[in-house]
Amino acid sequence: MKHVKQNLPAILLFIVALVIWEGTVRLLSIQKFLLPAPSVIWTSFRENFDRLTYIGWFTTREALGGFAIGCSTGILVALATSRWTLASETLMPFAIAANSVPIIAFAPILNNWFGIDNPLSKMMIVAVIVFFPMMINTVRGLTLIDPAALELMRSYAASEFTILRKLRLPNALPYMFNAFKVAATLSMIGAVVSEYFGGNRSALGVFITQEAAQFRFQNSWAAIIIACVVGLVFYLVILGLERLAIPWHSSLRAQQS
Amino acid sequence: MSVVALSNVNMTFNSSSANKTVALKEINLTIEPGEFISLIGPSGCGKSTLLRLVGDLIKPTAGDILVNGKSAHQARLDQDYGMVFQAPVLFEWRSIIKNVMLPLELRGYSRTDQQKRARELLALVELNGFENHYPWQLSGGMQQRAAIARALAIQPKLLLMDEPFGALDEMTREYMNLELHKIWQETQTTIIFVTHSIPEAVFLSTRIVVMSARPGEILHITNVDLPVPRGEHTREEAAYFETETEVREWLRAAKQK
Numbered sequence: 001m002k003h004v005k006q007n008l009p010a011i012l013l014f015i016v017a018l019v020i021w022e023g024t025v026r027l028l029s030i031q032k033f034l035l036p037a038p039s040v041i042w043t044s045f046r047e048n049f050d051r052l053t054y055i056g057w058f059t060t061r062e063a064l065g066g067f068a069i070g071c072s073t074g075i076l077v078a079l080a081t082s083r084w085t086l087a088s089e090t091l092m093p094f095a096i097a098a099n100s101v102p103i104i105a106f107a108p109i110l111n112n113w114f115g116i117d118n119p120l121s122k123m124m125i126v127a128v129i130v131f132f133p134m135m136i137n138t139v140r141g142l143t144l145i146d147p148a149a150l151e152l153m154r155s156y157a158a159s160e161f162t163i164l165r166k167l168r169l170p171n172a173l174p175y176m177f178n179a180f181k182v183a184a185t186l187s188m189i190g191a192v193v194s195e196y197f198g199g200n201r202s203a204l205g206v207f208i209t210q211e212a213a214q215f216r217f218q219n220s221w222a223a224i225i226i227a228c229v230v231g232l233v234f235y236l237v238i239l240g241l242e243r244l245a246i247p248w249h250s251s252l253r254a255q256q257s
Numbered sequence: 258m259s260v261v262a263l264s265n266v267n268m269t270f271n272s273s274s275a276n277k278t279v280a281l282k283e284i285n286l287t288i289e290p291g292e293f294i295s296l297i298g299p300s301g302c303g304k305s306t307l308l309r310l311v312g313d314l315i316k317p318t319a320g321d322i323l324v325n326g327k328s329a330h331q332a333r334l335d336q337d338y339g340m341v342f343q344a345p346v347l348f349e350w351r352s353i354i355k356n357v358m359l360p361l362e363l364r365g366y367s368r369t370d371q372q373k374r375a376r377e378l379l380a381l382v383e384l385n386g387f388e389n390h391y392p393w394q395l396s397g398g399m400q401q402r403a404a405i406a407r408a409l410a411i412q413p414k415l416l417l418m419d420e421p422f423g424a425l426d427e428m429t430r431e432y433m434n435l436e437l438h439k440i441w442q443e444t445q446t447t448i449i450f451v452t453h454s455i456p457e458a459v460f461l462s463t464r465i466v467v468m469s470a471r472p473g474e475i476l477h478i479t480n481v482d483l484p485v486p487r488g489e490h491t492r493e494e495a496a497y498f499e500t501e502t503e504v505r506e507w508l509r510a511a512k513q514k
């Protein structure tokens with residue numbers, strides 16, 4: 001009940017926006033290929049439901065696979081380099097620079113390496129995209145530590161491994177969840193956009209471009225909405241996991257009690 | 258064998274750079290088992306630095322530090338001391354009881370023993386009922402009491418306490434002074450105690466070390482000849498007032514230097 005009340009303004013705004021959209025398109029009789037009305041998109045959605053869910057799931061798997069590969073290597077590299085301060089200090093500027101490179105531009109090359117039809121080529125693009133924010137944030141979380149907390153652990157003569165387990169990792173969790181949230185959004189965008197450069201016939205991005213090429217824009221729109229919904233759900237799942245994993249963190253305290 | 262022996266200890270921070278700070282100069286101090294030593298002196302005179310040196314959390318620029326007849330480094334590895342820092346340094350992801358259990362956990366105590374001991378200590382510092390709270394749900398003084406409980410957990414033979422009662426109100430402070438006095442007597446722990454409060458230093462100590470403003474030097478050592486056990490009555494004895502006056506005068510001299 002509380003949630004409904006909290007989100008009521010957002011829901012209302014959403015409905016109002018839909019109504020305005022529908023109304024404007026009808027009143028000004030805007031061409032379907034410029035902007036289809038929500039009702040038209042909805043019809044397309046119902047008519048193509050089976051195909052849309054099939055290709056939606058196909059691309060979601062690519063996003064999930066890339067997310068898993070990219071995040072896990074990002075965390076592993078962060079763990080390895082933060083162990084040796086010199087290594088992480090040498091690597092960090094490169095990682096930060098690489099993070100601002102539009103990696104999606106490499107999509108055609110990775111398509112070529114792994115095979116354009118192969119979902120692995122898209123997973124690798126997604127993996128490379130999410131790798132850098134994941135690694136950078138994890139290194140920050142592992143190294144930005146209250147010096148007094150480190151002194152406390154040293155006063156217990158704790159080993160580096162114990163310090164990692166009891167101090168560095170818990171300290172890194174909030175940073176890592178921030179990276180997971182960014183990565184969740186990026187992975188769906190990365191998967192769909194990389195499919196624009198060609199891919200399997202049952203991929204969401206391929207469907208969007210092909211339907212658009214044949215002026216069936218309402219179908220493209222329906223597919224785009226699927227991509228949005230999947231991205232949103234992915235993000236919300238991470239948000240939920242974050243609440244379970246780090247309820248103590250200051251960003252989540254206000255929502256408690 | 259003395260518990261702590263400092264000979265010709267010097268500490269200079271950033272010695273090579275322009276903002277070099279001579280924190281401690283030619284410190285010579287020997288502390289015998291069972292002593293209660295208070296360090297008192299103007300802010301920034303190097304009291305915390307001295308505790309850190311004894312705890313081997315920093316290395317002296319020159320001089321020798323022996324703890325229990327060993328090098329300070331070896332004593333730290335043997336976990337010969339417990340430390341209460343100037344800030345509580347509680348881990349925000351651990352509940353209060355889990356924070357107190359940390360040193361016991363690192364020493365491999367069984368879970369039930371950890372909990373039993375932590376509960377006893379929390380009762381001692383009057384934090385029963387707050388076991389499952391998180392640090393941020395406690396006031397500054399309560400957090401500091403939790404930190405004291407944590408330092409007592411491993412029953413160290415040497416306790417280094419950096420202004421542990423600085424954040425407490427007068428009544429709680431007097432209560433904690435009494436409790437600390439009892440603990441000191443019962444456990445025969447050697448305690449080095451940093452404070453800004455003259456009454457507190459006189460009430461607790463066997464000797465009071467007055468330090469001069471930076472660069473920190475030992476200006477004077479006052480012997481406190483008050484019988485133990487001490488209690489409410491101690492604060493009414495003539496010797497108590499005499500010692501207080503003596504320390505106050507030396508402290509005044511320390512500030513003027």
Ligand SMILES: Nc1ncnc2c1ncn2[C@@H]1O[C@H](COP(=O)(O)OP(=O)(O)OP(=O)(O)O)[C@@H](O)[C@H]1O
Nearest residue numbers: 270271278280299300301302303304305306307471
């Ligand atoms: N890590 C450090 N790097 C550089 N300078 C330091 C460092 N730690 C302490 N100092 C300097 O050494 C001097 C003594 O500091 P210290 O913290 O020991 O003072 P203190 O006597 O504990 O003061 P207070 O009563 O305010 O706690 C100060 O001038 C401080 O600036």
Ligand SMILES: [Mg+2]
Nearest residue numbers: 304305343419
């Ligand atoms: Mg200090």
